[in-house]
Amino acid sequence: MRRLAFVLGSVFLAMTQANAELIINGQPVTTTSTPSSSPVFSAQNNFQQCIANLRSQAISSGVSGSSYDRYTQNLTPDYSVIEKLNYQPEFSTPIWDYLSGLVDEERVQLGRQKLVQHREVLNRVAAAYGVPAETVVAVWGVESNFGDIAGSYPLLQALGTLSCEGRRQSYFRGEFFTTMRILQRGDLTEQQMKGSWAGAFGHTQFMPSTYEELAVDFDGDGRRDLVSSTTDALASTANFLKKRGWQTGMPWGFEVRISEGMSISGEGRRNKKALSSWVSRGVVRADGSPLIQGNLSESSSAGLMAPAGANGPVFLVFKNFDAIYSYNAAESYALAIAHLSDRLQGQGGFSKAWPTDDAGTSRAERREIQQFLLNKGYDIGAVDGLIGDKTRQAIRQEQNRLGLSPTGRAGQQILRAFRNENAQKMMK
Numbered sequence: 442m443r444r445l446a447f448v449l450g451s452v453f454l455a456m457t458q459a460n461a462e463l464i465i466n467g468q469p470v471t472t473t474s475t476p477s478s479s480p481v482f483s484a485q486n487n488f489q490q491c492i493a494n495l496r497s498q499a500i501s502s503g504v505s506g507s508s509y510d511r512y513t514q515n516l517t518p519d520y521s522v523i524e525k526l527n528y529q530p531e532f533s534t535p536i537w538d539y540l541s542g543l544v545d546e547e548r549v550q551l552g553r554q555k556l557v558q559h560r561e562v563l564n565r566v567a568a569a570y571g572v573p574a575e576t577v578v579a580v581w582g583v584e585s586n587f588g589d590i591a592g593s594y595p596l597l598q599a600l601g602t603l604s605c606e607g608r609r610q611s612y613f614r615g616e617f618f619t620t621m622r623i624l625q626r627g628d629l630t631e632q633q634m635k636g637s638w639a640g641a642f643g644h645t646q647f648m649p650s651t652y653e654e655l656a657v658d659f660d661g662d663g664r665r666d667l668v669s670s671t672t673d674a675l676a677s678t679a680n681f682l683k684k685r686g687w688q689t690g691m692p693w694g695f696e697v698r699i700s701e702g703m704s705i706s707g708e709g710r711r712n713k714k715a716l717s718s719w720v721s722r723g724v725v726r727a728d729g730s731p732l733i734q735g736n737l738s739e740s741s742s743a744g745l746m747a748p749a750g751a752n753g754p755v756f757l758v759f760k761n762f763d764a765i766y767s768y769n770a771a772e773s774y775a776l777a778i779a780h781l782s783d784r785l786q787g788q789g790g791f792s793k794a795w796p797t798d799d800a801g802t803s804r805a806e807r808r809e810i811q812q813f814l815l816n817k818g819y820d821i822g823a824v825d826g827l828i829g830d831k832t833r834q835a836i837r838q839e840q841n842r843l844g845l846s847p848t849g850r851a852g853q854q855i856l857r858a859f860r861n862e863n864a865q866k867m868m869k
């Protein structure tokens with residue numbers, strides 16, 4: 442998404458959820474608007490006409506006429522973004538696949554390096570916004586792999602196209618005009634304003650409207666720069682979480698152990714209850730210690746979240762989890778950030794295993810699977826650790842050949858089978 446089709450990042454991750462709802466910076470872009478009946482690949486002059494028609498709307502939103510003319514005069518549509526908008530994954534990612542790719546040893550190690558490298562700024566950010574360094578760095582790591590993957594779509598082109606074609610045009614028009622206002626103010630240049638196909642950009646992958654509302658200038662150069670200034674980006678992330686309700690000194694949540702046979706039906710992140718009620722139902726922390734510790738009290742409010750049901754890891758989540766959730770409205774996404782922040786603080790993995798006989802793989806292991814597939818002659822593109830449709834098809838074929846269930850997943854089972862096969866080949 443950020444780069445070609447299969448890069449980590451908000452929108453793609455949200456779209457791989459079971460319900461393929463498009464979610465950007467906390468705003469669900471639902472599919473309930475008028476279904477697009479217009480042909481997707483309309484003639485270019487329709488695009489030029491549309492852009493001309495939007496001029497007065499842009500001006501009333503605060504874009505000057507001369508800015509509008511300058512930013513649109515050479516603008517051409519890029520219909521590949523409409524394909525992304527309409528993409529419906531045939532495959533829904535199990536939570537263990539999702540988390541094992543986002544919170545792997547590589548990202549934990551890199552995150553720890555970033556904590557050291559940016560210690561001084563992160564301390565100032567934590568003091569100013571009350572959000573711990575590890576949480577800020579975890580968002581950064583999940584959103585853009587610490588600034589490594591920020592997207593290459595020119596925002597004016599992507600958002601201009603989305604303003605004139607496909608569903609949710611009015612939403613994207615708002616972002617299109619906001620992009621122009623940002624450029625007009627001189628915070629960022631057109632060259633800098635590149636991002637995901639849907640318009641999320643920079644280290645923090647903010648949408649332009651989120652940028653306008655929440656970006657801060659923390660290095661004091663007078664510009665809010667989430668593209669070239671790590672300092673501004675880290676502070677803006679912390680500001681986002683603070684404005685979305687982060688409570689200083691409180692946890693996001695933690696893994697818990699529930700008593701055998703306890704019903705979790707109807708429970709969830711939103712259904713928060715006083716800790717005293719969870720205590721009375723026999724819930725304890727995963728290590729067996731009591732729920733109420735540190736700044737928590739009997740009246741602290743938490744919801745019970747069981748992403749894979751009662752047989753997988755179960756969590757109590759507090760208001761701070763909701764703040765993370767608002768970054769990108771998907772619980773699995775928020776859990777990835779929350780868990781990465783714990784790992785950066787030195788904690789280990791979850792104490793309960795996910796209910797599967799085919800656990801997820803790290804990005805390093807996914808690259809290993811891809812290399813095996815390439816060696817076997819499959820045309821799956823580059824070895825990048827990102828599992829796309831081609832890789833899934835190849836895995837399915839191999840699973841069939843090996844007598845495994847053809848799930849198409851790059852899990853531990855197929856990796857083990859490939860390693861075994863390879864070892865046998867070496868023996869001969």
Ligand code: CA
Nearest residue numbers: 658662664666
């Ligand atoms: Ca700045």
